[in-house]
Amino acid sequence: MTEFVIQPAPQASVAVAGSQARFPIRRVFCVGRNYAAHAREMGKDPDREPPFFFTKPADAVVAAEGTVPHPPLTENLHHEIELVVAIGKGGTNVSPAQALDLVWGYAVGVDMTRRDLQDVAKKMSRPWDWSKAFDASGPCGPLHAASSIGHPSKGAIWLKVNGETRQEGDLTELIWPVADVIAYISEAVALEPGDLIFTGTPAGVGALNPGDVVSGGVEGIGEITFTIGKR
Template identity: 45%
Template sequence: MPFSLPKPLEIPVEGLSTPYPLGRVFCVGRNYAAHAAEMGHEVDREAPFYFTKSAANAVLSGATVPFPPGTDNFHHEMELAVAIGKPVFRASRVEAADAVYAYGCALDMTRRDLQIKERNKQRPWDLGKDLENGAVFGPLTSAADWSPDDDKRIVLSVNGDVRQDATLHELIWKIDEIISHLSGYYHLRPGDLIMTGTPAGVGPVQAGDRLEGTIDGLQPISLTLSAAE
């Protein structure tokens, strides 16, 4: 019996007619010290650590999605996303920086209660992190047209109220360091997208909320939550 699978998500790229096809999604954990502290952890400064999200669970900015099942504590996490544009493996920091194709705003939506429950049992975070509609991506901007300078602000508002407000200076592991380290474990390739972590101020959202995020110089991102299905 034949089955019809959904097409891979394609993320618009500013100024280009060809979108960026989403393949794998890697996420950096606890990459802002203040966020790690608010979650009750110290930063591991020996090396970054990662979790993944499924590309099939991703949506584009502007979507209206249902409040997810199985949670009473659904959180927003605003992030800078980095799209890989060439194959790299065991890359130096210089090679890693050269592999960046584009940047964009992203949301890592999280069933926090399930994440914490599984973490406390030393189990994987999948139920908390890899949920349907749990990765949201805004339009990308070419690396030739934008750079992740330390003074760029990253901001997330819920219904117009600012929840997260930081600068990229607070990133513990910088973009080239992340790509260089991750490429020691994966053959990174076009289609791979890295979510680089969230600043402090994460918190719960409810059905009916509208989320809006910005990073200076990038296209903004938005998400609306409807009632649970």
């Protein structure tokens, strides 16, 4: 049995709908600018610039319920509602035709972003880690097994703040569908069971303040609701 010089951190995991079992998280990949309207609102040209990828630590994923803490170092915390894909089988150089065979299930998640820190990082050509990979930056609802719900390729995706609709879109608007995203990632790294993929957000991202109630969902997968905690 392996001995460690300090106590290992608990295994990061996400709930599974209808089960007491949990899905262990290995890594978290996030797709940037994967909805054309969102790419445009961020000042980019989706026809000229393909999506790119960034990551979050596994333990940045927290339950999208109750209170999600407001992070320090920001005056401009943003919401980005997303379809989340859970990988159940590993693979490298996977073709789009085979990619969905790797999927264990799907969930609704939010990519929380310290937008002011991200803007500074962009201007200074620095990494985005401080703006994307902070504690509790990936609220996520329970996973639903693909064996039960299939592989969604269409359906509404939305987010509301205090009952007011902020983001609306449809999975058909993904520039790169789930299968293409999986195939592309597998060319760069070996996907492994436990990897999560946040697939991008539609237009309408905006600021969140302490006390705001965030609700959202993806048609056919589920809905989430949580409150932003104190600064």
